[in-house]
Amino acid sequence: MTDDIRWEVVEESALTLADHEAITALLAQAFPDWSHWFLGSRSWSGMQPERRVLARDADGVVLAHVGVRRMFISVGSEDVLVGDTGLVAVSPRLQGAGMGRDLLERARSVLEGLDVPFGFLGAGEDRVPFYANLGWHHLDEVVTDYTAFTAEGAGMPMTEQGGWMVLPVASPLEDWPAGPVRLNAQQV
Numbered sequence: 001m002t003d004d005i006r007w008e009v010v011e012e013s014a015l016t017l018a019d020h021e022a023i024t025a026l027l028a029q030a031f032p033d034w035s036h037w038f039l040g041s042r043s044w045s046g047m048q049p050e051r052r053v054l055a056r057d058a059d060g061v062v063l064a065h066v067g068v069r070r071m072f073i074s075v076g077s078e079d080v081l082v083g084d085t086g087l088v089a090v091s092p093r094l095q096g097a098g099m100g101r102d103l104l105e106r107a108r109s110v111l112e113g114l115d116v117p118f119g120f121l122g123a124g125e126d127r128v129p130f131y132a133n134l135g136w137h138h139l140d141e142v143v144t145d146y147t148a149f150t151a152e153g154a155g156m157p158m159t160e161q162g163g164w165m166v167l168p169v170a171s172p173l174e175d176w177p178a179g180p181v182r183l184n185a186q187q188v
C-alpha cells in the first residue's frame with residue numbers, strides 16, 4: 001500500500017476542479033461531523049490555504065491532506081507572521097499507521113520553505129497530544145479570539161482557551177510574545 005503513495009505539495013492556484021473534489025471527499029470522511037461543509041468541490045472550511053500537502057494513491061484518490069496559509073496575527077501587543085495550518089486529515093482506513101506523522105513532517109518542510117517564524121494551529125483537545133508529539137507547543141493558558149468556520153454566510157466571533165499550538169520554524173519558541181491571540185480571521 002505505502003509503496004503506491006505519492007506525496008506532493010501544490011499551490012492553491014494550481015489545483016484543478018478534480019483536485020478540489022478529491023480533497024473534499026477526504027475531508028468529508030475525516031471530519032464526519034462537518035461533512036455537510038465538505039460537499040462537491042468545497043475543499044476548505046474557513047480561510048482557503050495557499051499550499052496543500054497531499055498524499056495520493058495510484059488512482060489519484062487523496063489519502064492525506066494539510067493546508068497552510070501565511071497570515072499576520074496579533075499576539076499581545078505584537079503582530080506575528082505565522083503559517084496557519086489546518087485541514088489536517090488522514091483517510092480513516094489508514095489512521096494509526098504513521099501517515100499523520102509523515103504528513104506533519106511534510107507540513108514542517110512547507111513552513112520552513114515559506115520561512116515563517118512559527119506555525120500556528122487550533123486543535124481539538126483530544127488531538128493536542130498528536131501535535132505535541134511532533135514538536136508543536138501547546139499554548140494552554142492562551143485565550144484566542146477568532147472568527148468561526150462556516151460554510152453558510154458570515155463566521156461569528158469566538159473566544160477559546162486551550163488547543164492553540166505553535167511550531168517554532170525560523171524563530172525559537174522563546175520569541176513567541178506573551179499575551180492573548182487575536183486572529184482577526186478564520187483559520188485554514
Ligand SMILES: CC(C)(COP(=O)(O)OP(=O)(O)OC[C@H]1O[C@@H](n2cnc3c(N)ncnc32)[C@H](O)[C@@H]1OP(=O)(O)O)[C@@H](O)C(=O)NCCC(=O)NCCS
Pocket residue numbers: 030031088089090091094095096097098099100101102122123124126127128129130133
Ligand atoms: C489526527 C490524524 C491526522 C492523525 O493521523 P494518523 O495517521 O492517525 O497518526 P499517526 O498514526 O501518524 O500517529 C502519529 C503519532 O501520533 C499519535 N497519535 C495519533 N493520534 C493521536 C491522538 N488523537 N492523540 C494522541 N496521540 C495520537 C500516534 O500514537 C503516533 O505516535 P507514535 O509515533 O509515538 O506511535 C488522524 O487521526 C485524522 O485524520 N483524524 C481525523 C481528522 C482530525 O481530527 N484532524 C485533526 C484536526 S485538529
